[in-house]
Amino acid sequence: DIQMTQSPSSLSASVGDRVTITCQASQDISNYLNWYQQKPGKAPKLLIYDASNLETGVPSRFSGSGSGTDFTFTISSLQPEDIATYYCQQYDNLPYSFGQGTKLEIK
Amino acid sequence: QVQLQESGPGLVKPSQTLSLTCTVSGGSISSGSYYWSWIRQPAGKGLEWIGRIYTSGSTNYNPSLKSRVTISVDTSKNQFSLKLSSVTAADTAVYYCARDKVDSNYTYYYYYMDVWGKGTTVTVSS
Numbered sequence: 001d002i003q004m005t006q007s008p009s010s011l012s013a014s015v016g017d018r019v020t021i022t023c024q025a026s027q028d029i030s031n032y033l034n035w036y037q038q039k040p041g042k043a044p045k046l047l048i049y050d051a052s053n054l055e056t057g058v059p060s061r062f063s064g065s066g067s068g069t070d071f072t073f074t075i076s077s078l079q080p081e082d083i084a085t086y087y088c089q090q091y092d093n094l095p096y097s098f099g100q101g102t103k104l105e106i107k
Numbered sequence: 108q109v110q111l112q113e114s115g116p117g118l119v120k121p122s123q124t125l126s127l128t129c130t131v132s133g134g135s136i137s138s139g140s141y142y143w144s145w146i147r148q149p150a151g152k153g154l155e156w157i158g159r160i161y162t163s164g165s166t167n168y169n170p171s172l173k174s175r176v177t178i179s180v181d182t183s184k185n186q187f188s189l190k191l192s193s194v195t196a197a198d199t200a201v202y203y204c205a206r207d208k209v210d211s212n213y214t215y216y217y218y219y220m221d222v223w224g225k226g227t228t229v230t231v232s233s
Contacts, residue, residue, distance in 0.1 A: 001170075034219045036154075043203055043226050044146075044154065049210075049219035087154055091218040095169040096144075096156040 002026050002090050006099035012107045019075040021102045023066075023088035031067045032092040038101075039084045047086075048073065080106060109134040111204050111224035119198075119231050125191040129204030129224055136185045137162045142207035143187045144220060145178060147200040155200075159207050160187055194231045201226040 003026035013019050023033065031051035036044040046055045048064035051071060061076045075082055083106055088099040115127035129143070136143065144159040158168035160178045168176050172191070180187040191198060206222040 030215075032217065036220075043223035044220075045223070046219055046221045049221075050212075050217040055219075055221065089154075089156075089220075094167050095158075095171070098154040098156070100153050 001095060002029060002093055002097050004088055004090055004097050004099040006086075006088055006102050008102060009100065010103040010105065012105045013078050014107045015078055015080060017078045019078050019082075019104065021073040021086055021088075021104075023071040023073065023099050025069045025071075025090055025092075028068050029090045029092035032090055033064075033066070033071050034089045034091065035062075035064055035073045036087045036089065037082075037084045038087065044087065078104075078106075109206060109222050111206065111222055113202060113204050113224045113227040115227060115229070117228055117230060119194055119229060120233050121195055121231055122193055125189070125194050125198060125229055125231070127189045127202055127204075127227065127229070128186050129188070131185045131187075131206075135182075136180065136187065137182050140209040142167075142209065142218070143178075143180065144205045144207045145189045146203045146205060146220075147198075148203070148226075149197075149200045157189065157191075157202075196231050199229065199231045201228050 005024045033051045035048040038044040052064045063074045065072050085101045085103045087101050110132045112130045119125045142159040145157040158178050160166045175192045177190040203226045204224045205220040208221045
């Protein structure tokens with residue numbers, strides 16, 4: 001199975017800050033990576049697919065980049081409603097696997 | 108607007124079989140290029156993909172659960188289902204169903220879970 005490692009596990013930032021989360025795959029997954037946002041008590045929501053494609057309706061302050069084993073998720077200007085846990089997920093090989101999550105809090 | 112809704116018992120006894128159904132509304136489960144997945148999340152923990160089914164009936168399972176999992180589809184009811192046998196307390200989790208979209212840029216296929224149910228909590232306890 002492909003292991004996905006996110007960092008940091010938690011992050012505290014101020015409104016307006018630029019926030020970056022990284023995700024590393026245990027082997028080359030090309031650009032076969034998605035990013036999800038999960039708010040407390042809610043289902044995950046797709047934000048980014050295929051490493052860098054913004055899902056329809058998702059604000060443009062969210063972006064993704066990377067390929068191979070190293071990926072980055074960025075919020076260009078943090079908003080209060082962005083408080084959530086973020087997960088990366090690979091689909092290069094079955095079984096799908098997720099990172100352990102990055103919990104984002106407002107400072 | 109496609110919506111998914113999980114249903115099933117919230118409490119299952121150890122060693123018994125967990126059974127959940129996901130009802131698809133707002134669209135046909137048979138239309139388009141979609142797999143239909145199950146994912147679970149123990150309280151305070153991360154996401155674990157359980158498996159998926161295509162409307163042809165073709166399935167893929169997580170090897171960690173494969174011996175205990177069965178996913179099936181009933182296109183006449185616009186539903187797909189999960190059965191997990193011989194459950195233990197470790198199977199206590201929120202269970203989500205999701206639409207797993209297959210897309211292409213003519214060079215390769217890519218997959219993403221773009222519609223999720225709200226989730227249902229299943230507790231394994233005597």
